Amino acid sequence: MNSEKLKIVGLTKSFSGPQLPVLDEITLSVGAGELVALLGPSGCGKTTLLNIVAGVFPPDRGELYLDGQRVAHCQQSVAYLPQRDLLLPWRTVLDNALLGCEIVAPQESARARAEAQRYLSEFGLEGFERYYPAQLSGGMRTRVALIRTLLTPQRELWLLDEPFAALDALTRAQLHQMLLQLWHSAHKTVLFVTHDLEEALLLSDRICLLTARPARVKTVIENKLSRPRDPVSSEFVALKRSLWDLVRAEL
Numbered sequence: 001m002n003s004e005k006l007k008i009v010g011l012t013k014s015f016s017g018p019q020l021p022v023l024d025e026i027t028l029s030v031g032a033g034e035l036v037a038l039l040g041p042s043g044c045g046k047t048t049l050l051n052i053v054a055g056v057f058p059p060d061r062g063e064l065y066l067d068g069q070r071v072a073h074c075q076q077s078v079a080y081l082p083q084r085d086l087l088l089p090w091r092t093v094l095d096n097a098l099l100g101c102e103i104v105a106p107q108e109s110a111r112a113r114a115e116a117q118r119y120l121s122e123f124g125l126e127g128f129e130r131y132y133p134a135q136l137s138g139g140m141r142t143r144v145a146l147i148r149t150l151l152t153p154q155r156e157l158w159l160l161d162e163p164f165a166a167l168d169a170l171t172r173a174q175l176h177q178m179l180l181q182l183w184h185s186a187h188k189t190v191l192f193v194t195h196d197l198e199e200a201l202l203l204s205d206r207i208c209l210l211t212a213r214p215a216r217v218k219t220v221i222e223n224k225l226s227r228p229r230d231p232v233s234s235e236f237v238a239l240k241r242s243l244w245d246l247v248r249a250e251l
């Protein structure tokens with residue numbers, strides 16, 4: 001692994017009223033430039049973990065390190081794609097895509113606009129720039145939110161919460177390729193949540209499998225399949241089967 005980008009140590013969180021333990025001593029490192037998948041049963045605490053890293057709310061206990069420095073959260077360094085897309089209903093597709101740029105680097109708006117146009121057409125949204133979120137399909141909204149996240153400048157760590165969940169298989173496969181290209185060319189570090197074993201195996205360097213709530217790290221699987229990955233190769237299928245056995249034990 002390269003140097004550590006993000007280190008999570010002993011992160012523990014309960015919600016109150018009624019008391020609900022959600023995260024139990026989560027420890028995980030993500031190397032600089034690594035792509036790590038977070039996999040775990042529904043309701044186990046994956047979104048809660050990303051929310052804490054992104055600074056939405058604090059943990060009860062535990063530590064976060066960014067580039068080796070202790071931090072309370074990583075808000076200034078992450079581009080966060082929340083599970084619910086949070087598009088602003090009164091802004092157009094283009095203006096939603098530009099939101100992160102506007103907040104972080106308003107002086108670069110001309111460049112960001114050109115880049116957003118390029119992404120929108122690559123992501124199949126050409127012609128929809130002036131539409132409002134309510135006029136889009138679920139998959140289109142997901143793509144706009146993903147563009148907004150990927151366009152946010154000066155963010156080295158991408159936190160993506162089920163970025164491809166609402167997409168058809170073909171669009172999903174296209175976006176997988178785009179994510180991999182962007183990740184590769186921009187040297188980003190990615191921590192992403194998925195429910196999909198195949199997606200985790202197709203994209204990630206490592207897979208962190210969480211237990212049912214309260215989430216603990218059940219195991220971290222090194223994914224050494226050579227890229228580009230072929231989901232019908234015998235190595236891929238064998239790894240998927242062993243991952244499935246581990247996941248099934250948590251259901």
Ligand SMILES: Nc1ncnc2c1ncn2[C@@H]1O[C@H](COP(=O)(O)OP(=O)(O)OP(=O)(O)O)[C@@H](O)[C@H]1O
Binds near residue numbers: 016020022049
């Ligand atoms: N702000 C909150 N206040 C109270 N309880 C919460 C809050 N956020 C999450 N929870 C609870 O914490 C648990 C974990 O939720 P979380 O959204 O982290 O799960 P998840 O692993 O992302 O699930 P899914 O795969 O369905 O998205 C759930 O039982 C949920 O009800």
Ligand SMILES: [Mg+2]
Binds near residue numbers: 046047048161
């Ligand atoms: Mg979630």
